Amino acid sequence: MKNIEFFRKNTKKLFLNWEVVQRDKGSALLEFALITPILLLLLAGIIQFGFILNAKVVVNSASYEGARVATMADDPQNEAAEAVLNYASSSMPGWNISDRLSIKTIFSGYNPGDEVTLKVTYQVPNFFNKILPFFNSDKINVSGESTMKIEEKE
Numbered sequence: 341m342k343n344i345e346f347f348r349k350n351t352k353k354l355f356l357n358w359e360v361v362q363r364d365k366g367s368a369l370l371e372f373a374l375i376t377p378i379l380l381l382l383l384a385g386i387i388q389f390g391f392i393l394n395a396k397v398v399v400n401s402a403s404y405e406g407a408r409v410a411t412m413a414d415d416p417q418n419e420a421a422e423a424v425l426n427y428a429s430s431s432m433p434g435w436n437i438s439d440r441l442s443i444k445t446i447f448s449g450y451n452p453g454d455e456v457t458l459k460v461t462y463q464v465p466n467f468f469n470k471i472l473p474f475f476n477s478d479k480i481n482v483s484g485e486s487t488m489k490i491e492e493k494e
Contacts, residue, residue, distance in 0.1 A: 380471075381471060384468040384471055385468075387467070387468070388466065388467060388468055391464055391465075391467070392464050392480060392482060394432070395432070395462050395464045395482045396482045396484070398427070398428055398431040398432050398462070399428075399460050399461070399462050399482050399483060399484035400484035400486075401427060401431070401484075402423075402424045402427040402428045402431070402460050402484065403424065403458045403459065403460040403484040403485055403486040404484075404486040405423050405424065405427045406420040406421070406423045406424035406427070406443065406445075406458045406460065406486070407420065407456055407457070407458040407486035407487065407488045408423075408486075408488060409422075409423040410423075410445065410456045410458060410488070410490075411456055411488045411489065411490045411491050412491055412493070414493075416445070416447070416450075416456060416490075417445055420443070420445055420456075420458055421443050421445070424441070424443050424458070424460055425437065425438075425441070425443075428441055428460075428462070440462055440463040440464075440465075440479070441460065441461070441462050441463075442460070442461045442462075443458065443459070443460055444458070444459040444460075444461075445457070445458050445459075446458075446459070449490075450490065451490065452489075452490050452491060452492040452493075453489055453490065454489065454490050455487055455488070455489055455490070456487070456488055456489075456490055457485065457486070457487045458485065458486050458487075459483065459484075459485045460483065460484050460485075461481055461482070461483045461484075462481075462482050462483075463479035463480070463481055463482075464479065464480045464481075464482055465478065465479055465480075466478050466479060466480055
């Protein structure tokens with residue numbers, strides 16, 4: 341008799357739990373539908389940030405390389421620009437370097453000891469402009485600047 345009572349009580353609990361499970365059946369799909377856009381927006385932001393960070397590293401390194409070449413070159417303006425373009429195109433393959441990269445060279449003089457400042461700006465395309473409205477334009481400017489002294493030529 342005790343076994344039958346025990347079975348009846350546990351069977352009711354089992355069926356009551358089953359009804360709760362059936363009522364909650366669509367909630368997982370609803371939660372997934374609500375969270376998915378937020379996760380996709382977060383993923384798009386991470387990807388865009390990666391592009392910007394990569395461009396910042398390349399622009400800083402390219403400005404340093406161009407300034408270094410300008411301090412030792414016979415034709416510092418052209419050789420610095422060529423060094424920057426070579427470095428940027430090898431570090432960011434597949435990116436449209438010529439249209440988005442600008443180079444500005446400032447000389448305090450052309451004698452040994454004078455300074456050369458190289459400013460490099462790259463326009464990173466905003467790939468997620470429609471879903472990430474944080475930037476008002478299609479391009480995000482990333483700049484790097486390096487200053488070095490002109491060395492004595494041997």
